[in-house]
Amino acid sequence: MDDRISDQCSELLKSVFGHDEFRSDLQRNAVEAAVRGGVDIFVSMPTGAGKSLCYQLPAVAKRGITFVISPLIALMQDQLEHLQALNIPANTLNSKMSAEERKAVMYDLNRERPHTKLLYITPEQAATSGFISITEMLMKKKLVEFFVVDEAHCVSQWGHDFRPDYLKLGTYRKKLLGVPCIALTATATPHVVGDIKNSLKLKAPVASFKATCFRPNLFYDVVFKDLLNDPYEDLRRFSLKSLDVDLKADLKEVDWNTKGCGIVYCRTRESCGEVASRLTSKGVPAKPYHAGLNASLRTETQTDWMEGRVAVIAATISFGMGVDKANVRFVAHWTLPKSMAGYYQESGRAGRDGRRSFCRLYYTKDDRNTVAFLLRKENIRPSKEGASAEARTKAALQSFECLVTMVETPQCRHAAIARYFCDDPPFCSKSCDFCSNPKKALLDADNIQKGVYGSMHAKRYQGKTAMERDNGDVDEGLYGGGKRGTKRSDDDDDGNRRQRQEANEEREKRQRHNEIAKEFKKRKIGEEPFEEAGPDCLLRDANSRRVPKLMVKTREHCMQMLETAMADNFSKFYAGDFEKYNLCEVHCRACAIEEEYSIFQHNRFANLYRTSVFKKVTAIKK
Numbered sequence: 001m002d003d004r005i006s007d008q009c010s011e012l013l014k015s016v017f018g019h020d021e022f023r024s025d026l027q028r029n030a031v032e033a034a035v036r037g038g039v040d041i042f043v044s045m046p047t048g049a050g051k052s053l054c055y056q057l058p059a060v061a062k063r064g065i066t067f068v069i070s071p072l073i074a075l076m077q078d079q080l081e082h083l084q085a086l087n088i089p090a091n092t093l094n095s096k097m098s099a100e101e102r103k104a105v106m107y108d109l110n111r112e113r114p115h116t117k118l119l120y121i122t123p124e125q126a127a128t129s130g131f132i133s134i135t136e137m138l139m140k141k142k143l144v145e146f147f148v149v150d151e152a153h154c155v156s157q158w159g160h161d162f163r164p165d166y167l168k169l170g171t172y173r174k175k176l177l178g179v180p181c182i183a184l185t186a187t188a189t190p191h192v193v194g195d196i197k198n199s200l201k202l203k204a205p206v207a208s209f210k211a212t213c214f215r216p217n218l219f220y221d222v223v224f225k226d227l228l229n230d231p232y233e234d235l236r237r238f239s240l241k242s243l244d245v246d247l248k249a250d251l252k253e254v255d256w257n258t259k260g261c262g263i264v265y266c267r268t269r270e271s272c273g274e275v276a277s278r279l280t281s282k283g284v285p286a287k288p289y290h291a292g293l294n295a296s297l298r299t300e301t302q303t304d305w306m307e308g309r310v311a312v313i314a315a316t317i318s319f320g321m322g323v324d325k326a327n328v329r330f331v332a333h334w335t336l337p338k339s340m341a342g343y344y345q346e347s348g349r350a351g352r353d354g355r356r357s358f359c360r361l362y363y364t365k366d367d368r369n370t371v372a373f374l375l376r377k378e379n380i381r382p383s384k385e386g387a388s389a390e391a392r393t394k395a396a397l398q399s400f401e402c403l404v405t406m407v408e409t410p411q412c413r414h415a416a417i418a419r420y421f422c423d424d425p426p427f428c429s430k431s432c433d434f435c436s437n438p439k440k441a442l443l444d445a446d447n448i449q450k451g452v453y454g455s456m457h458a459k460r461y462q463g464k465t466a467m468e469r470d471n472g473d474v475d476e477g478l479y480g481g482g483k484r485g486t487k488r489s490d491d492d493d494d495g496n497r498r499q500r501q502e503a504n505e506e507r508e509k510r511q512r513h514n515e516i517a518k519e520f521k522k523r524k525i526g527e528e529p530f531e532e533a534g535p536d537c538l539l540r541d542a543n544s545r546r547v548p549k550l551m552v553k554t555r556e557h558c559m560q561m562l563e564t565a566m567a568d569n570f571s572k573f574y575a576g577d578f579e580k581y582n583l584c585e586v587h588c589r590a591c592a593i594e595e596e597y598s599i600f601q602h603n604r605f606a607n608l609y610r611t612s613v614f615k616k617v618t619a620i621k622k
Ligand SMILES: Nc1ncnc2c1ncn2[C@@H]1O[C@H](COP(=O)(O)OP(=O)(O)OP(=O)(O)O)[C@@H](O)[C@H]1O
Pocket: 019, 020, 021, 022, 023, 024, 045, 046, 047, 048, 049, 050, 051, 052, 053, 186, 322, 324
């Protein structure tokens, strides 16, 4: 019997899917277990490992219909196109279809022997009374073969893409008595796996097929933006090297189509535009992609990128899920993702063809603080699904903390990812910055701890993205913004914008306040002996002790904050005037020295001095 199933699977693999062999033993075993039947199946394999085949081949092998739950209509469309190209009858029922289209699908489902082999639906659709009637009708005819849940981590409130509608699937499954479930994901910690099994009511013993998360063909590195003089130049070089283009080549002559392509992930729509235009102006053809662009422009951009007319797409996370492009040679994160699982999934879009590809994460501490702030904000709303706001915030921050630790601690990046997913540490074999050059990784981490910056301070501001300078216009494009179950339209309304602006102001205020308070606490005012100013100290009257318990280091830090606030203002105001812009460093530093000295002179107590600095910084920011 086993041999027969094995032969049948190999035959279908070749004749229907056109593949000579299974990608891995795991893929073969999962497919055969499903065809054999009788058990619920859990599949966890990295992006690009060929999970879809684990349910598509069994669906073809059976006479009835397989229901596939998928979180995104766009994702379903990609799958449908792929299946139609293979002549596999597949359909969808979703809210965006016309009455005519629905009628055609319903007509087929109502036949004695429907043609449809795979029916893709959203979790919302599965919960509708109309779909429950269809299910009952097909169940009566014993025509439902499998209940497939793709992107099954969406069921977990502790996963990075929680979708409340996925929670209803457990109830829906009661209508599918005796129908095996196949749950698939690329990213699941043991906690998330537990949630998937519980919520989908997978029956023990579940047949589990779990691959290691290690992707040996991906080279991971971390770059501290603050240590760079020109981060955009670094991005350009990284893009060209990853695409195997000589840095000195005449870029107009490059045949980009043969070189593969790359993705740069940015948090905000504005930074997508900025990154794309900077790269393009440096000779690397790039286009932005985000939910703020109209649908036809997005489709055009995606097609240009898919077909090799544009080398780089600078996108928010709304781009990428379900995009099956083999030759993505690099994925750069221009800003920090919100979770380790998210980072793994997004960076994993590189190198689906198994060839060497590169994943770079650009990091700043400011960005880290921004994301932590956003995570707290996001999870404030109480959840109907049980988990308290605090618990969700804690879980989100924990996952984020793992990512931050991976970045800030010089260590093997692959091992850090493996640890997060509770896998054994892999044999990295110089496939990350730390393992290939530990000295440099240690030095960079040390410099960033010490607050060293790129050699030209002014350029530091020049290098910052618009997002870092100001508004934090966060893109919530993934799932049309419905990730937390709230439907948002693609276009911002004024209310949203105002709310974000307020949130940003509050964040900045809190960050500044915390930073000053932290500095004071760190230095344990009054308990430390007074340390004289060093030779490079810029403070006026630096060794004066007229304000008791106020240390030189604290004053220097306050001066630095004043300078940063001024420089931010200056660079915004003179963004288009390079001559004035270049004077920024000199001007701001001089003004900051004077301002700090004035505050120092007018306050007799350390806490009043601190409050005055805080007020001043806030006023400058306005
Ligand atoms: N046995 C095989 N031999 C050759 N190619 C395969 C095989 N199985 C799958 N593929 C191809 O690998 C690519 C990735 O497969 P698939 O989209 O199923 O990956 P996935 O694991 O679902 O990734 P993601 O998590 O990104 O959706 C597809 O182009 C698919 O046709």
